[in-house]
Amino acid sequence: MSDKPLRDAVRRLKFRVLIIGRANAGKTSILQRVCETTESPKIYRVSGGRREEVASCLCGNHDIEDELIFTNHEGYVFHDSCGFEAGNEDELRAVQDFVHRKVTERRLRDRLHAIWCVTSVIANSWDW
Structure with missing residues (x-):
């Protein structure tokens, strides 16, 4: 029995x-470091079953629903909480939902x- 169908299915995950x-807080910078790139991620907006690319310059100004994908790590889809500030119930509810x-x-x-x-x-608050 061939394991090719299983390998193909795993690649699509x-x-x-x-x-x-x-x-x-540097969320996008951390993702760039993990994905070994200095490029901004491609940002996709999913709406009504359609997925379309939006301008990547919107980094920091996007919706939690937007998919952030780095071209060299397309097996990962990132979502950004768009700034999760203490005391903001609307942001908390959006993340919970x-x-x-x-x-x-x-x-x-x-x-x-x-x-x-x-x-x-x-780091400056401690004397190392």
């Missing part, structure tokens, strides 16, 4: 990650697989 952190919806998706490729929380540490 997407590993979906939500990255959460305050605005300007997104997570709930994505973890209950029927198709594995559409589900949320990981949540990455980015915090910043001010």
Whole structure:
């Protein structure tokens, strides 16, 4: 029995990650580092079953639903929390709704697989 159909199916899978952190915490920079690139990700907007690319200059000004994909790591789909600030209930609710919806998706490729929380540490406050 050939394992080619299984290999082909695995190649089509997407590993979906939500990255959460305050605005300007360096979320996109971290993703660039992990994906070994200095290029901005392509940003796709999914609406009504259609998926279309939007201008990549919208980095930092997009919706949590937008898919951020780096061309050299197309097996990963990132979603940005768009700045997760303390005390903002609307942002919290948007993230909660997104997570709930994505973890209950029927198709594995559409589900949320990981949540990455980015915090910043001010190194100057300690004497190393």
